[in-house]
Amino acid sequence: MGLMSGKCGLVLGVVNDYSIAWGISEQLHKEGAKLGFTHLPDRDPANPKMSRRVSKAVEAFDPQMFVPCDVQIDDDIDKAFATAKETFGTIDFVVHSIAYAPLDDLKGPVYKCSREGFKTSMDISVYSLMAVCRRASELMPNGGSIITLTYLGGERVIPGYNVMGLCKAALESSVGYLAHEFGPRQIRVNALSAGPIKTLSGSAVKDFDKMLEMYNSLSPLRRNVELKEIGKTAVYLLSDMSTGVTGETLHVDSGYHVMGAPHTDASTEWEFPDRTRRGTAKRPFHEPETAQRRTRTTFVREACVPSYQQAAYVTAKRIGIAVVEHAGHYLIGLRGPDVPLAGYSEFPGGKCQESESAEACAVRECLEETGMRVAIERLLLRHVHEYPPALVELHFFLCHPECDISLAGSYLGFRWLHSTQLPFLQFPEANQQLLKLIAREAVGRVPRIF
Numbered sequence: 001m002g003l004m005s006g007k008c009g010l011v012l013g014v015v016n017d018y019s020i021a022w023g024i025s026e027q028l029h030k031e032g033a034k035l036g037f038t039h040l041p042d043r044d045p046a047n048p049k050m051s052r053r054v055s056k057a058v059e060a061f062d063p064q065m066f067v068p069c070d071v072q073i074d075d076d077i078d079k080a081f082a083t084a085k086e087t088f089g090t091i092d093f094v095v096h097s098i099a100y101a102p103l104d105d106l107k108g109p110v111y112k113c114s115r116e117g118f119k120t121s122m123d124i125s126v127y128s129l130m131a132v133c134r135r136a137s138e139l140m141p142n143g144g145s146i147i148t149l150t151y152l153g154g155e156r157v158i159p160g161y162n163v164m165g166l167c168k169a170a171l172e173s174s175v176g177y178l179a180h181e182f183g184p185r186q187i188r189v190n191a192l193s194a195g196p197i198k199t200l201s202g203s204a205v206k207d208f209d210k211m212l213e214m215y216n217s218l219s220p221l222r223r224n225v226e227l228k229e230i231g232k233t234a235v236y237l238l239s240d241m242s243t244g245v246t247g248e249t250l251h252v253d254s255g256y257h258v259m260g261a262p263h264t265d266a267s268t269e270w271e272f273p274d275r276t277r278r279g280t281a282k283r284p285f286h287e288p289e290t291a292q293r294r295t296r297t298t299f300v301r302e303a304c305v306p307s308y309q310q311a312a313y314v315t316a317k318r319i320g321i322a323v324v325e326h327a328g329h330y331l332i333g334l335r336g337p338d339v340p341l342a343g344y345s346e347f348p349g350g351k352c353q354e355s356e357s358a359e360a361c362a363v364r365e366c367l368e369e370t371g372m373r374v375a376i377e378r379l380l381l382r383h384v385h386e387y388p389p390a391l392v393e394l395h396f397f398l399c400h401p402e403c404d405i406s407l408a409g410s411y412l413g414f415r416w417l418h419s420t421q422l423p424f425l426q427f428p429e430a431n432q433q434l435l436k437l438i439a440r441e442a443v444g445r446v447p448r449i450f
């Protein structure tokens, strides 16, 4: 006998077998629940792609009902719950696993969100929970449990989550109010805050892959959650195991939400594994034919400069930058607000003097800025950055200290920071390519990831 034996309910939000609602349904079915499903209405009834896709995804869960429902249309929601009444009489639970924001509004910064985009996002992602709860409560004379899906971006600023973060904040607030309002009828309302899962909607979030990487390397469990784990927690919230829990936002995210700063033992070193990357429109860097390849390749990258910029490229100013590494830590300047480059973090480096090589410049600048003598191991990245109207040629060199150092020490305002801390700092824009490289490679070295 399963935890959900004798219980029946409605699941809103399966679009395919990657959906979180699908993972929840799988566990509910395993525990003996009787399930009804809704799906987005087909755009073209002659070609019912959506209903076919969803029905295929849920067929293994023995659906008791299967009806179209666009939560922006009241009539659709009414019909879905009328069918639930006909099918089940009364219900015990509802899974609300629905969110949407127009792509342009989701991708852009919050301040650029259009009024229409904001309304649509809030309507589908937040208001729908209230609309669903109202109908569901009428079919729950003996109490029940309703869950919705949320994300940490509703509590904190998660870059890239943008307007959906605002929706989740409103959704989580709604959960509290709904729990209060339905509590006397023993109807519980909770939110399950899931770690990132690669679903159709999830993939629309900017830098979603980066989010996955962050959870893998920075969460207390040092891994991301699996769909099955979210499903099991949903069973807990929907079953009699949690009858005393309501108004809660329960995180199923490997503990990521408790972290206030990245831990420092995630990775002890970084090197660039052997990979070949050719320039594309998206990635304007290529590994030149002359690049040395070893098991761990020395990565020399050059910018592919559009032809109209070639002339400027020749006369570009050169900057030598020392990326000083020691045991997975980097020497980073953390500038206060009262000095030039306010608020920026930076690697030691500066402009090459006349006839000075970029290597010599990086070593000299590092000595002048940090007081530390370093030896260059190799060129990491050559990158042309445009500071209109000029182009600047940045040479990043991987260096190591030539003296005894203390990781806790301060070097004229420069400090050692672990590679996993770098994404949390604010570097000048010109350093972003290098940081991506470091982040990608450093994170890739953390055991059991991605």
Ligand SMILES: NC(=O)c1ccc[n+]([C@@H]2O[C@H](COP(=O)([O-])OP(=O)(O)OC[C@H]3O[C@@H](n4cnc5c(N)ncnc54)[C@H](O)[C@@H]3O)[C@@H](O)[C@H]2O)c1
Pocket: 012, 013, 014, 015, 016, 018, 019, 020, 021, 039, 040, 069, 070, 071, 072, 097, 098, 099, 100, 124, 149, 150, 151, 152, 193, 194, 195, 196, 197, 198, 199, 200, 201, 202
């Ligand atoms: N994927 C993640 O990383 C993640 C993490 C935390 C929370 N969540 C939340 O989980 C929930 C489910 O998302 P998912 O990641 O499983 O993606 P998904 O794309 O599989 O599910 C989203 C669902 O919303 C439905 N939907 C969108 N507009 C609708 C409308 N007008 N009417 C009815 N249904 C509509 C879609 O049909 C789809 O079934 C969302 O609330 C999402 O914000 C996702």
